[in-house]
Amino acid sequence: MAGIYLHIPFCKQACHYCNFHFSTSLRNQSELVAALGKEIVLRKDYLQHQPINTIYFGGGTPSLLPAEALAFILSCIRQEHWYDTEAEITLEANPDDITEENCRNWQQMGINRLSIGVQSFREEELRWMNRAHSAAQSVEGLKIAKHFFDNISIDLIYGLPHQTQTQWQGNIEQAISLGIPHLSCYALTVEPKTLLEKKILAGHFSPVEPDRQSEHFLLLMDLLENAGYRHYEISNFALPQKESRHNSAYWEGAHYLGIGPSAHSYNGISRQWNVSNNTQYIKALDKDQLPYEQEILTPVQRLNEYIMTALRTDTGIDLLKIGDYRSRLLRIADRYTETGHLMKNEHHIWLSKEGKLLADGIAAALFKEA
Numbered sequence: 001m002a003g004i005y006l007h008i009p010f011c012k013q014a015c016h017y018c019n020f021h022f023s024t025s026l027r028n029q030s031e032l033v034a035a036l037g038k039e040i041v042l043r044k045d046y047l048q049h050q051p052i053n054t055i056y057f058g059g060g061t062p063s064l065l066p067a068e069a070l071a072f073i074l075s076c077i078r079q080e081h082w083y084d085t086e087a088e089i090t091l092e093a094n095p096d097d098i099t100e101e102n103c104r105n106w107q108q109m110g111i112n113r114l115s116i117g118v119q120s121f122r123e124e125e126l127r128w129m130n131r132a133h134s135a136a137q138s139v140e141g142l143k144i145a146k147h148f149f150d151n152i153s154i155d156l157i158y159g160l161p162h163q164t165q166t167q168w169q170g171n172i173e174q175a176i177s178l179g180i181p182h183l184s185c186y187a188l189t190v191e192p193k194t195l196l197e198k199k200i201l202a203g204h205f206s207p208v209e210p211d212r213q214s215e216h217f218l219l220l221m222d223l224l225e226n227a228g229y230r231h232y233e234i235s236n237f238a239l240p241q242k243e244s245r246h247n248s249a250y251w252e253g254a255h256y257l258g259i260g261p262s263a264h265s266y267n268g269i270s271r272q273w274n275v276s277n278n279t280q281y282i283k284a285l286d287k288d289q290l291p292y293e294q295e296i297l298t299p300v301q302r303l304n305e306y307i308m309t310a311l312r313t314d315t316g317i318d319l320l321k322i323g324d325y326r327s328r329l330l331r332i333a334d335r336y337t338e339t340g341h342l343m344k345n346e347h348h349i350w351l352s353k354e355g356k357l358l359a360d361g362i363a364a365a366l367f368k369e370a
C-alpha cells in the first residue's frame with residue numbers, strides 16, 4: 001500500500017496566514033507540468049513497485065490547473081506505477097474553481113474525492129484571511145460539487161482573533177447542515193515570515209489567543225461528535241466510511257512519493273524533500289536531475305515519528321509496535337493517565353478530549369531519547 005502526493009505550486013493570491021510553497025504567477029505553468037511528468041518517470045522505482053492506492057493533488061491550488069494538465073499527470077502515473085484501479089484520487093479545490101464543467105472533467109479523469117478550501121462561511125473572516133473566494137461562492141461550489149462527488153471534505157480554520165464562540169459555532173453548524181461528510185479543522189497558527197506575522201508584530205492585527213482556540217476546539221469536538229462524525233485524527237472528522245484513505249495511510253506509516261517542488265517522500269528508510277523553488281525545480285528536471293535532499297532516519301527517529309502520528313489518531317499508540325520501549329513509555333504515560341489526559345487498555349494508549357488540547361507536548365514527553 002502506497003500513495004503519491006503531487007504539489008501544484010500556484011495560487012490566485014496569497015492568504016495572509018499561509019506558509020506553503022506557491023507562486024501567484026502562472027507564467028511557468030506548462031513547463032512545471034512537464035517537469036512533474038518527468039519526475040514521475042524518473043522516480044518510478046522509489047516505491048519499489050508497491051501498488052498505488054491513493055493519489056493526492058495538493059498545493060497550492062491544484063484546481064487552478066487546466067483539466068488537460070491534471071489528466072496528463074494522472075496518465076503519467078498510470079503508465080509508470082503499479083496503479084490500483086480502485087485508488088482514492090483527491091483534488092484540493094478552491095470554491096471559486098468549482099464549476100459544473102470542471103467537476104465533470106475531474107470526474108471523467110478518475111478524481112473521486114474533493115478537498116475544498118472553504119476555511120469559513122463568514123465573509124468578514126474570508127476577507128481578513130485574504131481568501132480569493134466569497135462565502136456565497138463556497139455554498140454554491142459545495143452545491144455543485146455534491147452533484148458530482150459523494151466524497152467531499154472541507155477545511156475550516158478556527159481561533160481567529162475576534163472570532164467569537166458563536167461565530168465559530170455558526171461555521172460548524174453550516175458544514176453539518178450542508179451534509180459535508182469530512183471536515184479538516186485547524187487552529188490558526190502564526191507562521192514565521194507570513195503577512196499575518198508581520199501584521200501582528202506591527203500591531204495591525206490582534207494576536208491569537210490560545211485559550212480561545214482551546215474553547216473553539218472543545219466546541220468543535222462536541223458538535224461534530226453529536227452529529228455522528230468520527231474524530232479519527234486530531235484535525236480530522238468523518239462520517240462513517242468517509243475517512244481520507246490518503247491521510248490515514250500517512251498516519252499508519254505507509255510509504256509515499258511526493259512529486260513537485262517542496263513535496264516530501266518517505267519509503268521507510270529515508271525522508272526526502274524537493275527544492276521549494278519552481279524555477280530551480282524545472283531547470284533540474286530539464287537536465288534529468290532530481291532536486292531533492294534527504295535524511296536517513298535512525299530507529300529512534302522512526303519510533304518517535306510513530307509515537308507522534310499514532311497519538312494524534314483515535315486508535316492511538318499500539319503497544320505491540322514499540323518493541324522494548326513499551327515499559328518505559330508506560331511509565332511516562334502513567335503521569336498523564338492519572339490526570340485524565342491519556343487513556344489506555346491492554347494494547348493501546350490514546351488521548352482523551354482534554355489530552356487532545358495538549359497533544360504535541362504529551363507526544364514530546366513520550367519520545368524515546370536518542
Ligand code: SF4
Binds near residue numbers: 010011014060094
Ligand atoms: S490558497 Fe491555500 S496554498 Fe494558496 S495561499 Fe491560500 S492557503 Fe496557501
